[in-house]
Amino acid sequence: MSDHIIKFDKVGKSYGSLKVLDGLDFEVKRGEKVTIIGPSGSGKSTVLRVLMTLETINAGVVYVGNEPLWHEQCNGALVPAGEGHLRKMRQQLGMVFQQFNLFPHMTVRRNIAEAPVKVLGLSRQDANLRAEELLEMVGLADQADKYPHQLSGGQQQRVGIARALAMRPKVMLFDEPTSALDPELVGEVLNVIARLASEHDLTMLLVTHEMRFAREVSDRVCFFDKGRIKEQGTPEELFTDPKEQRTRDFLKAVLDA
Amino acid sequence: MAWTEYLTPLLAGAWVTVQLTVYSTILGAILAFAFGIGKLSPNGLIKAVSVAYIEIFRGTSLLVQLFWLYFALPIAGQVIGLDLRLPPVVAGVLALGLNIGAYGAEVVRGAIQSVQKSQYEAARALNFTPRQALFGVALPQAIPEMMPPFGNLAVQNLKDTALVSLISLGDLAFRAEQLRNFTQDSTTIYTVVLFMYFGMALVVTALMKTLERLVGRWRYASN
Numbered sequence: 001m002s003d004h005i006i007k008f009d010k011v012g013k014s015y016g017s018l019k020v021l022d023g024l025d026f027e028v029k030r031g032e033k034v035t036i037i038g039p040s041g042s043g044k045s046t047v048l049r050v051l052m053t054l055e056t057i058n059a060g061v062v063y064v065g066n067e068p069l070w071h072e073q074c075n076g077a078l079v080p081a082g083e084g085h086l087r088k089m090r091q092q093l094g095m096v097f098q099q100f101n102l103f104p105h106m107t108v109r110r111n112i113a114e115a116p117v118k119v120l121g122l123s124r125q126d127a128n129l130r131a132e133e134l135l136e137m138v139g140l141a142d143q144a145d146k147y148p149h150q151l152s153g154g155q156q157q158r159v160g161i162a163r164a165l166a167m168r169p170k171v172m173l174f175d176e177p178t179s180a181l182d183p184e185l186v187g188e189v190l191n192v193i194a195r196l197a198s199e200h201d202l203t204m205l206l207v208t209h210e211m212r213f214a215r216e217v218s219d220r221v222c223f224f225d226k227g228r229i230k231e232q233g234t235p236e237e238l239f240t241d242p243k244e245q246r247t248r249d250f251l252k253a254v255l256d257a
Numbered sequence: 258m259a260w261t262e263y264l265t266p267l268l269a270g271a272w273v274t275v276q277l278t279v280y281s282t283i284l285g286a287i288l289a290f291a292f293g294i295g296k297l298s299p300n301g302l303i304k305a306v307s308v309a310y311i312e313i314f315r316g317t318s319l320l321v322q323l324f325w326l327y328f329a330l331p332i333a334g335q336v337i338g339l340d341l342r343l344p345p346v347v348a349g350v351l352a353l354g355l356n357i358g359a360y361g362a363e364v365v366r367g368a369i370q371s372v373q374k375s376q377y378e379a380a381r382a383l384n385f386t387p388r389q390a391l392f393g394v395a396l397p398q399a400i401p402e403m404m405p406p407f408g409n410l411a412v413q414n415l416k417d418t419a420l421v422s423l424i425s426l427g428d429l430a431f432r433a434e435q436l437r438n439f440t441q442d443s444t445t446i447y448t449v450v451l452f453m454y455f456g457m458a459l460v461v462t463a464l465m466k467t468l469e470r471l472v473g474r475w476r477y478a479s480n
Contacts, residue, residue: 052382090384101379105397105475115383118393147478167383 005030005065005171005203006051012059013046013227020046022227023060028171031201035214035235038224039250044207047224048173051205052095053086064089065170094169098176100156102148102163108135109144112163120167127166134162138192154185158192165196172196174206186210193217211254215239223247260445263436267446270432271453277346277418277428278461281353282411288358293365294391307362314359320420323352327424349421357414364406368399401473408465412458419454429453 006028013021020043028034036044049055050062051069061078062069071078072085081089102111112134113127122130135141138158140151148156157177164172174193178186190213197204197217208214214221215235222232223244231244242248288310295307314322327348334341343351372395380390422431433450437443470477 052378054378054381087384087386090382093382095382097375097379097382099375101375103376103379103394103398114393115385118389119384146480147475149476150478150480163383 003029007063010060011057013057019227033197033204033218035218035221036207042224043227044224045175048175053090092170094164094167095173096160096164096177098179100160104148107145108159112166116166130166134165138162153181154188157189171203176207266432270429273427274418274429277349278415280350282414284354285357285361289361289365293362296366311359311362314355319356326352345424345426349426357410360410364403368402369395372398404469411461415461
């Protein structure tokens with residue numbers, strides 16, 4: 001029994017000749033907050049999308065809580081997983097999207113409560129209660145009856161976070177959660193994520209370009225390049241004393257911007 | 258004869274036209290959803306049946322479909338020993354509904370496909386089943402998109418009902434023809450009939466607009 005909740009074992013993913021993940025080895029401990037940084041096309045978002053079962057893999061094995069995510073055991077061999085297995089595994093993960101992806105035809109409350117009712121089988125009443133608690137947490141208690149288009153981007157993303165949390169996942173995946181926001185709205189979303197990180201033992205995986213934020217909240221920062229981890233370490237190590245030239249170049253480019 | 262004297266027989270015909278329009282549009286809507294969704298099914302057989310239905314009824318003339326159901330089907334039935342004679346109303350509603358349903362199915366398919374992929378991804382991330390994603394996430398967003406083309410089809414359908422007079426159904430066009438044979442007063446009769454069709458088309462358009470607002474209520478919420 002290892003204490004890893006996520007493990008990528010030589011995982012490969014390619015589109016035609018383009019290798020997005022190239023024999024990636026990557027582990028995340030239970031409760032760990034890990035930030036993934038790197039240039040675009042380095043495969044950092046793909047890591048999250050593979051975990052959320054939105055993208056398949058071509059090689060290797062991904063483990064979530066010691067069980068293969070994309071495979072099932074069959075007579076001692078690993079075979080591609082069926083939808084039933086994927087559904088069971090997906091239950092452990094929650095995702096926050098760059099473009100929020102809220103359901104435009106549902107009120108904020110319904111956006112959060114719908115999956116707990118339909119998927120977890122909660123009563124509508126209990127799910128609404130859960131939704132309201134979460135809205136309280138993200139500071140939007142008074143917006144429950146609004147529709148997404150009536151909210152600002154920052155508010156929408158906070159609803160997105162509440163919606164993912166309502167499924168009580170063990171691992172939260174944040175895919176560039178502030179990249180689509182106006183600069184003045186970034187702070188309110190980062191504050192919610194930072195509070196989540198400090199107050200819960202949730203495992204968190206965050207892809208971001210907010211370097212200062214990454215430094216504050218994460219236990220570990222991974223620099224991705226060409227589908228692999230080029231360098232990783234504590235935020236202190238990686239940001240103040242990067243070993244690799246490639247890391248130095250990237251950090252210089254984004255910090256100067 | 259004064260033109261007001263035409264009104265009673267023409268209104269009786271208009272009532273038949275209204276009934277034909279309502280029944281065949283409802284039948285058409287049911288078929289449109291069934292086969293429009295069917296065309297997107299991962300199941301090959303369901304998909305094939307849907308495509309076949311859509312192409313056959315879009316690719317052949319409504320008049321021929323109508324004649325086939327009313328005149329040919331009973332004879333075909335006789336050959337295999339079944340009584341497939343249809344009352345004119347049933348043949349009319351079937352032909353109109355099957356025809357409009359084929360066009361509507363393409364509207365349904367297109368609207369479902371226009372729902373952003375990211376919506377399906379969010380549904381998947383929340384562990385909805387594909388069925389829940391379709392009915393809970395995609396369709397409620399797609400239905401308001403369908404309403405304007407559906408409105409066109411409903412008006413088209415209203416006007417197409419005139420064809421059923423050819424299988425001696427007493428609709429508005431049939432009554433008009435009867436009166437004209439009797440009085441030779443073509444100008445007055447057909448002018449009244451034009452206005453009657455136009456009035457009914459306005460009502461259909463208004464109904465569809467109301468329906469459009471109803472199914473897309475969430476779009477109009479404002480701060």
